[in-house]
Amino acid sequence: MKVCKFGGTSVASAEQIQKVANIVKADSARKIIVVSAPGKRFEGDVKVTDLLIQLATTALLGQDTASALSQVVGRYASIAEELGLDSEIVSIIAADLSYRLAFSKEDPSLFFDQVKASGEDNSAKLIAAYFSSIGLTAEYINPKQAGLVVTELPKRVQALPESYNNLSTLANQQVISVFPGFFGYTHDGTLRTFDRGGSDITGSILAAAVKAELYENFTDVDCVFAANPRIVENPVEIQTMTYREMRELSYAGFAVLHDEALMPAFKESVPVCIRNTNNPQSPGTMIVAERDYSRLPVTGISADSGFSTLYVSKYLMNREIGFGRKLLQILEDEDISYEHIPSGIDNLSVIIRSHQLTPEKQNRIVDRVNNELHVDDVHFISNFSMVVLVGEGMKYTTGLAARATDAIARTGANIEMINQGSSEVSLVFGVLKEDETKILKELYNEFFVPSLVV
Numbered sequence: 001m002k003v004c005k006f007g008g009t010s011v012a013s014a015e016q017i018q019k020v021a022n023i024v025k026a027d028s029a030r031k032i033i034v035v036s037a038p039g040k041r042f043e044g045d046v047k048v049t050d051l052l053i054q055l056a057t058t059a060l061l062g063q064d065t066a067s068a069l070s071q072v073v074g075r076y077a078s079i080a081e082e083l084g085l086d087s088e089i090v091s092i093i094a095a096d097l098s099y100r101l102a103f104s105k106e107d108p109s110l111f112f113d114q115v116k117a118s119g120e121d122n123s124a125k126l127i128a129a130y131f132s133s134i135g136l137t138a139e140y141i142n143p144k145q146a147g148l149v150v151t152e153l154p155k156r157v158q159a160l161p162e163s164y165n166n167l168s169t170l171a172n173q174q175v176i177s178v179f180p181g182f183f184g185y186t187h188d189g190t191l192r193t194f195d196r197g198g199s200d201i202t203g204s205i206l207a208a209a210v211k212a213e214l215y216e217n218f219t220d221v222d223c224v225f226a227a228n229p230r231i232v233e234n235p236v237e238i239q240t241m242t243y244r245e246m247r248e249l250s251y252a253g254f255a256v257l258h259d260e261a262l263m264p265a266f267k268e269s270v271p272v273c274i275r276n277t278n279n280p281q282s283p284g285t286m287i288v289a290e291r292d293y294s295r296l297p298v299t300g301i302s303a304d305s306g307f308s309t310l311y312v313s314k315y316l317m318n319r320e321i322g323f324g325r326k327l328l329q330i331l332e333d334e335d336i337s338y339e340h341i342p343s344g345i346d347n348l349s350v351i352i353r354s355h356q357l358t359p360e361k362q363n364r365i366v367d368r369v370n371n372e373l374h375v376d377d378v379h380f381i382s383n384f385s386m387v388v389l390v391g392e393g394m395k396y397t398t399g400l401a402a403r404a405t406d407a408i409a410r411t412g413a414n415i416e417m418i419n420q421g422s423s424e425v426s427l428v429f430g431v432l433k434e435d436e437t438k439i440l441k442e443l444y445n446e447f448f449v450p451s452l453v454v
């Protein structure tokens with residue numbers, strides 16, 4: 001049995017959904033279909049999830065929701081009409097949205113989740129109806145009834161272990177299951193969505209639960225490329241990569257797969273294949289536990305912005321027992337996680353995703369570090385990017401860091417931070433945001449030109 005996830009671009013219009021149906025028909029092993037909300041049909045279009053966020057915001061502000069609501073219903077109505085479905089499905093979707101808008105707004109984040117999740121939920125209902133209309137025996141699956149149970153607030157949303165057992169019964173279904181991505185329910189029945197892009201996670205959870213032979217993730221590119229195709233022209237195609245490599249690359253900018261989507265599949269050794277709905281003949285990129293990495297040391301290069309650094313210096317910091325713990329406790333008290341901690345003997349930097357910081361939080365942290373740790377200097381620097389070189393073969397290659405730093409030097413940019421994880425599967429450079437693109441391009445030239453495939 002195969003689990004297939006179709007992303008927003010794959011279900012953005014009637015034409016795309018017809019391609020999805022053809023892909024499902026072409027292989028009888030494709031029994032569980034996870035769908036996203038309709039995404040962008042063209043450059044500049046708006047994803048249904050973003051329309052829903054606008055709708056929820058309007059409702060929370062107590063403003064008239066009629067126009068925002070009709071935009072969302074309109075997207076589904078035009079898809080349904082083009083697919084030749086009767087208006088009943090559109091009435092079901094309109095009624096569902098009105099029901100969600102009447103939900104309690106006491107906790108705005110839960111209200112947002114209710115409204116956002118309708119994107120995938122209604123997409124699944126519509127696609128199941130379309131499959132049935134063309135003679136495929138298909139059924140919409142409700143994640144609550146199927147048992148996709150997630151953690152309660154204030155914990156980060158994650159599937160609970162029992163979900164896998166609950167969902168495993170889907171393996172016995174004779175019909176094609178159409179499952180909405182992106183959300184689950186807590187024990188008390190509260191709906192919670194995963195982070196943006198989270199339908200990839202749902203697909204992986206289901207693939208692990210039914211111990212699928214393959215998790216196919218259908219998107220709008222033929223494969224995973226060695227660098228973001230929006231930045232590097234015609235990048236090298238990756239045929240096979242390991243879970244670890246994909247995890248590191250999606251951590252910093254490979255938007256093609258959510259970085260939390262690998263663990264469930266990895267734990268059950270389910271291989272993942274990234275494929276193109278618009279070109280299903282293309283074999284795609286296989287993500288597996290091990291691969292031959294003798295040819296090229298670097299598999300891919302990613303880059304992501306939106307990082308800040310908390311810089312702290314104090315003479316003899318290296319001798320002060322408990323300094324690091326006290327500093328990290330201050331961050332924990334502010335509910336902040338960190339990415340890297342490069343350090344010297346008298347100073348250290350804590351790299352943080354900037355979206356976690358507010359001016360008030362920054363002031364409180366700086367005050368507490370000054371008052372409680374009596375440092376010589378503490379300040380925040382924002383606007384950092386991380387550029388990450390990833391490859392299982394890196395640890396067997398000498399001189400690789402020197403080649404990378406030489407390439408960066410050629411751009412004239414300064415390296416603010418270097419971090420090599422002990423697994424040596426990645427090498428991270430902290431750079432200024434304004435230098436990110438030129439560094440990515442130069443590193444790509446250094447390690448991939450003139451190669452054609454990895």
Ligand SMILES: Nc1ncnc2c1ncn2[C@@H]1O[C@H](COP(=O)(O)OP(=O)(O)O)[C@@H](O)[C@H]1O
Pocket residue numbers: 006007008009010036039197218219220221223224225226227228229230253254255256257
């Ligand atoms: N290294 C990469 N390889 C392939 N695609 C990438 C890479 N980095 C970024 N992307 C982008 O990821 C996009 C697909 O992911 P996403 O927009 O989430 O699709 P979907 O709508 O299928 O969920 C591609 O259109 C591509 O622009």
Ligand SMILES: N[C@@H](CC(=O)OP(=O)(O)O)C(=O)O
Pocket residue numbers: 006007008009036037039047049050119181182195196197198199200
């Ligand atoms: N629709 C949600 C979840 C998702 O996974 O979407 P996509 O498959 O389009 O990345 C989002 O936009 O975040």
